[in-house]
Amino acid sequence: MIFLQIVFDNVSHVYSSGTTFEQHAIRNINLKIEQGEFIGLIGHTGSGKSTLIQHMNGLIKASSGNIYFNGENINDKNFVMRNLRSKVGLVFQYPEHQLFETTVFKDVSFGPKNLGLDKLEVDIRTYEALKMVGIGEDLFDASPFELSGGQKRRVAIAGILAMRPEVLILDEPTAGLDPLGRDEILNQVSKLQKETGVTVVLVTHSMEDVARYVDRILVMNQGRLVIDQETRKVFARYKELEEIHLAAPQVTYIMNALRDKGFSLKTDATTVEEARDEILKCIKRYM
Amino acid sequence: MIRDITIGQYYPVDSILHHLDPRVKLNGTLLFIISIFLFDTFYGYIAVTLFLLSIIKMSKVPFKFIVKGLKAIIIILLFTVFFNLFLTRGDILVQVGFLKISKQGLHSALFMGLRLIFLILGSSLMTFTTTPNQLTDGLEKLLWPLSYIKVPVHEIAMMMSIALRFIPILLEETDKIMKAQMARGADFESGGIIKRAKGLIPLLVPLFVSAFRRANDLAMAMEARCYRGGKGRTKMKPLHYKGRDGLAYVFLLVYFALVIVISIFENRLPTLL
Ligand SMILES: Nc1ncnc2c1ncn2[C@@H]1O[C@H](COP(=O)(O)OP(=O)(O)O)[C@@H](O)[C@H]1O
Ligand SMILES: [Mg+2]
Numbered sequence: 001m002i003f004l005q006i007v008f009d010n011v012s013h014v015y016s017s018g019t020t021f022e023q024h025a026i027r028n029i030n031l032k033i034e035q036g037e038f039i040g041l042i043g044h045t046g047s048g049k050s051t052l053i054q055h056m057n058g059l060i061k062a063s064s065g066n067i068y069f070n071g072e073n074i075n076d077k078n079f080v081m082r083n084l085r086s087k088v089g090l091v092f093q094y095p096e097h098q099l100f101e102t103t104v105f106k107d108v109s110f111g112p113k114n115l116g117l118d119k120l121e122v123d124i125r126t127y128e129a130l131k132m133v134g135i136g137e138d139l140f141d142a143s144p145f146e147l148s149g150g151q152k153r154r155v156a157i158a159g160i161l162a163m164r165p166e167v168l169i170l171d172e173p174t175a176g177l178d179p180l181g182r183d184e185i186l187n188q189v190s191k192l193q194k195e196t197g198v199t200v201v202l203v204t205h206s207m208e209d210v211a212r213y214v215d216r217i218l219v220m221n222q223g224r225l226v227i228d229q230e231t232r233k234v235f236a237r238y239k240e241l242e243e244i245h246l247a248a249p250q251v252t253y254i255m256n257a258l259r260d261k262g263f264s265l266k267t268d269a270t271t272v273e274e275a276r277d278e279i280l281k282c283i284k285r286y287m
Numbered sequence: 288m289i290r291d292i293t294i295g296q297y298y299p300v301d302s303i304l305h306h307l308d309p310r311v312k313l314n315g316t317l318l319f320i321i322s323i324f325l326f327d328t329f330y331g332y333i334a335v336t337l338f339l340l341s342i343i344k345m346s347k348v349p350f351k352f353i354v355k356g357l358k359a360i361i362i363i364l365l366f367t368v369f370f371n372l373f374l375t376r377g378d379i380l381v382q383v384g385f386l387k388i389s390k391q392g393l394h395s396a397l398f399m400g401l402r403l404i405f406l407i408l409g410s411s412l413m414t415f416t417t418t419p420n421q422l423t424d425g426l427e428k429l430l431w432p433l434s435y436i437k438v439p440v441h442e443i444a445m446m447m448s449i450a451l452r453f454i455p456i457l458l459e460e461t462d463k464i465m466k467a468q469m470a471r472g473a474d475f476e477s478g479g480i481i482k483r484a485k486g487l488i489p490l491l492v493p494l495f496v497s498a499f500r501r502a503n504d505l506a507m508a509m510e511a512r513c514y515r516g517g518k519g520r521t522k523m524k525p526l527h528y529k530g531r532d533g534l535a536y537v538f539l540l541v542y543f544a545l546v547i548v549i550s551i552f553e554n555r556l557p558t559l560l
Pocket of ligand 2: 051171
């Protein structure tokens with residue numbers, strides 16, 4: 001059975017309503033997310049991605065429209081916001097800026113502690129979460145402020161993982177990281193998603209980032225949800241993406257250019273490896 | 288949430304007030320603040336209210352938006368009113384238990400409350416209509432004579448402009464960190480004073496770290512552009528008074544003269560309260 005976890009029903013949000021600063025950040029969003037999906041949310045800066053995801057754990061209230069989590073309307077009077085926050089883990093952009101404790105271990109245990117768990121359970125979850133993001137025991141007692149940028153970010157992500165959310169939302173988790181740090185984080189998220197079946201929403205403004213990982217892509221433009229499709233199909237629409245200042249992965253361009261030159265090959269490769277295999281297959285046919 | 292704090296913010300609309308020279312607005316604000324402490328009866332308050340309403344109208348800043356600024360001082364306001372109301376001795380009007388309200392108490396509670404409101408409204412109107420840059424330019428120019436007695440006027444003005452520039456940035460940052468910690472289950476709203484104060488640590492530590500980081504970055508960026516203080520520094524847009532600034536000064540002086548006249552004669556007029 002398909003289990004709808006998050007449903008947006010015609011959700012809009014206006015910031016600073018009624019002043020000159022009024023800003024329609026998202027408009028009439030309709031969206032269904034199933035349990036266990038791996039979704040990429042893409043859009044130009046200012047397109048409303050961060051606003052949209054903050055609705056998912058109730059940090060921002062919709063100006064109009066309804067949001068349902070596991071079938072319950074989150075604006076209902078007897079809906080418990082605390083539960084939602086613990087089930088929908090949101091990792092903000094530059095999450096390392098929220099670190100505050102004296103040691104890495106204490107910082108990560110802040111979330112589970114707030115859930116009211118006993119000390120043993122808190123420690124277990126903290127340990128697990130730190131292991132998941134690849135932080136070794138030697139760093140557990142280090143000050144979070146002494147770590148490298150990539151390590152800080154992973155600790156911050158562990159801070160959310162330690163709450164064992166059912167839905168994990170990451171807002172531009174790779175912004176400002178070097179390619180190695182980026183791959184490390186994305187690989188760990190992907191691994192976690194496969195192992196635990198957690199629903200993941202990955203926010204980014206770079207197609208390249210998500211192409212390899214996500215099954216479905218949501219594209220935002222000026223507050224509207226303009227595309228909601230399977231990854232491959234989205235990249236086939238690369239001309240449309242360009243119109244809203246987004247680009248398909250480079251391999252998409254190469255494959256399309258090759259086809260335009262008369263080679264008969266499929267253009268829906270999303271990663272370099274897939275493209276390589278497709279090109280090799282094509283060459284073999286000519287030989 | 289925290290972004291609703293409007294004190295010190297600039298409100299970009301096109302109005303006469305926005306186009307005035309910042310020095311006019313600085314002097315005007317000073318004059319206005321002095322004026323609200325000059326009188327003691329209702330007649331003065333009528334004059335001030337009329338004056339304030341007319342410049343609010345001229346500023347084209349929505350009244351609702353201006354009033355929102357009062358939210359930030361509501362506690363101070365309530366304290367002032369409360370203490371004046373119950374702790375002023377005089378002819379008793381009402382008595383409930385040990386709480387006594389005297390005629391004089393009512394008088395001073397009302398007037399102190401109003402003064403505080405006028406103070407905030409008047410000074411926030413200045414920041415609504417003047418960008419931080421204009422404000423510091425104006426201040427620098429007004430205080431310039433002090434530089435002859437070795438007061439570092441330029442540096443003070445620069446510090447002020449940086450501080451003003453940082454207010455919205457830090458508010459935004461506070462909002463973001465608060466949300467980030469709420470996503471980790473932090474609770475800033477419930478519990479007693481001690482629990483709440485403790486609850487602020489996850490907010491304050493990152494906020495300080497971020498403020499220092501930003502200050503460091505800014506200092507670096509200024510040095511990289513060869514900033515070395517005010518000596519020999521010229522302005523891209525030097526301030527010059529225009530015709531409308533003269534008119535504004537006349538308007539201000541008329542208002543101020545009126546308030547002085549009221550303060551001299553108010554005791555001979557029949558009392559309203
Ligand atoms: N707290 C806020 N107050 C006012 N406007 C905001 C706030 N947060 C975002 N915005 C505005 O809403 C729009 C969408 O922003 P955001 O959701 O952050 O986009 P993205 O994450 O895609 O860059 C932008 O125009 C932004 O300026
Ligand atoms: Mg964003």
